[in-house]
Amino acid sequence: MDNLLLMMAPFFSSKLLLVLFFGTLFGLILGVLPGLGPTTGGALILPFTMTLDPLSAIVLLTSIYCAGTYGGAITAVLINTPGTPAAAATCLDGYPLAQKGEAGRALGMATVSSTVGGIFSVIILVFFAPILAQLAYEFGQPEYFALAIFGLTMLASIGEGSPIKNLIAGAFGILISTVGKDFMTSIDRFTFGINELTEGIGFIPVVVGLFAMSEMLTQSTLINQVFNRIALKAIKLPSKDDYKKTWKTILRSSGIGSFIGVLPAEGGTVASLIGYSEAKRFSKKPEEFGKGSIEGIAGAEAANNAATGGAMVPTLALGIPGSATTAVILTGLIIHGVRPGPDLFREQPDFLYGIFGAMLIANVLFFIFGFFGAKIFARITLVPNKILWPMIFAVSVCGTYSLNQSIIDVWIMLFFGVLGFFMRRYGFSVVPVIIGLILGELVEGTLRQSLVIFDGNWFMFFTRPIALTFFILSLIALAFPLIRAKKIKK
Amino acid sequence: MKNVQKQKRANKSLPFFFRDEFKVSFVIIFISVALLITTFTFDIVPPILNRGIQPATFPKALLVLIIVMTLLIYYLATKNPWKVQKKLPKSFFLTLLSFFIFVVISKTLDFFLAISALSIFVSYYWGEKRIFYLLLVGIIFPVIVFVFFETILGLRFPPGIITNIYYS
Numbered sequence: 196m197d198n199l200l201l202m203m204a205p206f207f208s209s210k211l212l213l214v215l216f217f218g219t220l221f222g223l224i225l226g227v228l229p230g231l232g233p234t235t236g237g238a239l240i241l242p243f244t245m246t247l248d249p250l251s252a253i254v255l256l257t258s259i260y261c262a263g264t265y266g267g268a269i270t271a272v273l274i275n276t277p278g279t280p281a282a283a284a285t286c287l288d289g290y291p292l293a294q295k296g297e298a299g300r301a302l303g304m305a306t307v308s309s310t311v312g313g314i315f316s317v318i319i320l321v322f323f324a325p326i327l328a329q330l331a332y333e334f335g336q337p338e339y340f341a342l343a344i345f346g347l348t349m350l351a352s353i354g355e356g357s358p359i360k361n362l363i364a365g366a367f368g369i370l371i372s373t374v375g376k377d378f379m380t381s382i383d384r385f386t387f388g389i390n391e392l393t394e395g396i397g398f399i400p401v402v403v404g405l406f407a408m409s410e411m412l413t414q415s416t417l418i419n420q421v422f423n424r425i426a427l428k429a430i431k432l433p434s435k436d437d438y439k440k441t442w443k444t445i446l447r448s449s450g451i452g453s454f455i456g457v458l459p460a461e462g463g464t465v466a467s468l469i470g471y472s473e474a475k476r477f478s479k480k481p482e483e484f485g486k487g488s489i490e491g492i493a494g495a496e497a498a499n500n501a502a503t504g505g506a507m508v509p510t511l512a513l514g515i516p517g518s519a520t521t522a523v524i525l526t527g528l529i530i531h532g533v534r535p536g537p538d539l540f541r542e543q544p545d546f547l548y549g550i551f552g553a554m555l556i557a558n559v560l561f562f563i564f565g566f567f568g569a570k571i572f573a574r575i576t577l578v579p580n581k582i583l584w585p586m587i588f589a590v591s592v593c594g595t596y597s598l599n600q601s602i603i604d605v606w607i608m609l610f611f612g613v614l615g616f617f618m619r620r621y622g623f624s625v626v627p628v629i630i631g632l633i634l635g636e637l638v639e640g641t642l643r644q645s646l647v648i649f650d651g652n653w654f655m656f657f658t659r660p661i662a663l664t665f666f667i668l669s670l671i672a673l674a675f676p677l678i679r680a681k682k683i684k685k
Numbered sequence: 686m687k688n689v690q691k692q693k694r695a696n697k698s699l700p701f702f703f704r705d706e707f708k709v710s711f712v713i714i715f716i717s718v719a720l721l722i723t724t725f726t727f728d729i730v731p732p733i734l735n736r737g738i739q740p741a742t743f744p745k746a747l748l749v750l751i752i753v754m755t756l757l758i759y760y761l762a763t764k765n766p767w768k769v770q771k772k773l774p775k776s777f778f779l780t781l782l783s784f785f786i787f788v789v790i791s792k793t794l795d796f797f798l799a800i801s802a803l804s805i806f807v808s809y810y811w812g813e814k815r816i817f818y819l820l821l822v823g824i825i826f827p828v829i830v831f832v833f834f835e836t837i838l839g840l841r842f843p844p845g846i847i848t849n850i851y852y853s
Contacts, residue, residue: 242838359761363713363754370720370747377740382728384740385720408784415780416773418811581811585804585822592787592800593834602791602843609784620770621709639743646738 201548202321202555214251215553218258219560225259226266227572228583230410232279233263234629237523238402239590241530242597249531250549256524257550258557261313261503263520264463265561266572268305268496272298273573281463281499284471288484288491295487299431304489305496306565307433308445312497313558315449316456316504320511321551323457327512328537334513336648337656340641341665343634346515348672349458350627358676360623368631369638371396378636379643391603398526400595400608401632402519405625407591408612411584413619418580430569433489441493444474452498456505462518463499463506470498504554511535511547515634519626522633705770706762713755721748779810795845800827 204211225236237256244252267282272289285305292301334342347365374385375395386392433441448470455466474494475484484491506517507524514535516522528535533546540547565572595608615625649655657663727741783806791799805823813819831851834840842848 242834246837357758359754359758363751363758366747366751366754370744370751373744373747380730380740382730382740384727384744385723387723412777412780415777415807415811418774418776579813581808581813582818582822584811585808586826588807589800589804589827589830593830593840596796596842597834597838597840600840602796605791606788609788613781613784621705622767642743643738 201545202552204545204549204552211251211254211549211553212556214247214255215258215556215560218255219262219557219564222259222262222264222557223266223269223561223564223568223572224575226263226278226282227269227575228578229270229274229276229278229576230414231407231587232267232520233260234402234519234523235406235410236263237520237527238399238406239594241399241523241527242594244527245530249528249533250546252527252531253524253533253550254553256527257507257554258560260520260524261500261554261557262561262564264500264503265306265309265313265496265565267499268309268492269302269565269569269572270576272301272305272492274576279463281467281502282495283464284467284495284499285492287471287495288486288488291485292487292489292492297487299429300433300437300489301487301492302565302569303431304433304437304441304492306430306562306569308441308448308493308497309500309565310558310562311445312449312452312499312501313503313561314555315446315497316453316501317551317555317558318504319453319501320504320507320554321548324508324512324547325540327508328540331513331537333661335645335659336641337645337659337662338665339513339637340645341656341659341662341669342513342515343638343641345665345669345672346458346509346634347627347631347638348669350630357622358673361627364618364623364625365627365631368628368633369635371401371628371632372635373639378640389603391601394599396607396632397599397604398522398632399598400604401611402523402629403591403595404608404611405615405618405628406519407587408609409615409619409625411588412612412616414580414584430566432566437489441490444477444490444493445497447473447477448494448497449501452501453505455498456502456517457508458517462520463502466502466505467495467499470501471495500558507550507554511539511550512537514637516630519629522629525633704762704766706759706767710755710759710762714752717748717752717755721745721752724748776810780807783807783810791843791845795847796843797827797831797847797851798845800831 221236221240222233225231225233236259240255240259244255247255263279264281267277267279268285268289270276270278271282271285272293275286275290277283277286289301289305292298347362347369350361350365372395374392376382376386376393377384383393451470451473452463452466455469456462471484471491471494474490475481475488478484478488478490480488480490502518506521509515509517510521510525512535514525516525525535533539533543591608592605595604596602598604618625618628645656646653656666724741724745727739729739729741783803786806787799787803790802801823804827805819808819808822813822831842835842841852844852
């Protein structure tokens, strides 16, 4: 009961409400603009959060996360281009339905199912994060090592694209985390005599480079692309008939999204694809999918927004991000001196439940903004890339520079921009790099500390039941793509 | 579907060293081997101070893993070639060039000037010819961002010909 009261705290703070309002609005704009999204937006706004107290800062980031994930649907329905990768599945039925003159109905369903999915996932977060945190008290260094390995193998298993390429990208992310002074012995690694590298490679330059700058290069290859925009008169709330058709789909996808979100991977993107395919599998009219099925929109949108709360579960309970955007939120927590994990639940419940409450309100706010303002947000896509991207470049450069006041960080950002472009071109996802980078120190640190505990005996890992369970799950995760590929062949 | 198959066939008909899968695998392995060699130059911790493993061991293991997995994707690609990518347009290379110009100007002349130059350059080559919009993206917006960061975050930008005038 006390915790529920703590969740209501943001309602009674005008400052938090203002932050929520701004965050949701900003998140929606980011979501609507193709190529941007909550990950890039969160990374860019991270320096500004330094002027806020920790709760306001994290509330800002989480509201951007929730609203940004929904915002992608507006562009997906109206111009057949997902505003965020998580909205890719929404295009499949959203755009065909809009072409039939029912853009308002498509967006109405996207808005309602996103809100239901988002709220459902916050409930999951409120109930499961404390349980997971309680379990984490049993975790020592070997268990954390095994858990981090499990997280990385999950990238291969349920991430987008080739599993091996995902693993390479994840290993590369961990490798980046080894640059700089070794935290146990202070020996320089991969610094090549550059003083600025002794502190390591920062998270923000890598995120902004891999997401924003690589996208700028991608947009440079598409400058002659013409979008067919569909005019939107007004959003329509789903009819009784639509609700009858979709309520089971929305609930199922909300469950799927929350579960997928908990697993460290590409969060909403994978969740929406699975949510969509499951909606098709259970549908009475699967032949309508791809031609403007309202169930298809509900399945994809409920799942991708449900992944937001799900992804926050391991982030807050274990300090292991469930998606690229939660990796940014995790960085925000660390910057503000908040250490995620079981102690956070015991020592700062007001902080945690404030975040939960804020996520709940953000889901309601984006419903209101989306419902009344989708027409205006849709107009944002009219800003031409030749104006928009130079502006994003200016913000990216200043944002990256601002954290450490280091010009080297800006150059690193550009380097990762070019690298990210070529990675994406050849089918390597950039998300595992981010997850690998954030988990890198945990993986190496826990491995080395475990070996100290075990006196260098590697086999001792397998004498710990929890660690052993995670290793077995990792093996299953690695084998899963092979099994899936064989099944598809058959 | 037919197009993908056509592209795959086209890729298969190229000599192996022109194929994307070879070029990508070669670059990854080449860089990984170079970095692996570098790890042998890392200082070695005396046994009394060493906790667990040597600082070079973990990166070495990662690099070996990357090399092995890259060989695996190359092997798989020989059976199932990657689709041929479209040629990159001129606008991509110009944007890439603008990044390089940005680095040069920010290092030698001025940080703000570098942002401004890149913005105008990119905007112009992406098709914006109207003076007002070029000024908007090249001067007005960077000034707003610059002042915003300077006043809200108390940021001090690196010295340069324009920044020095602003600070003086």
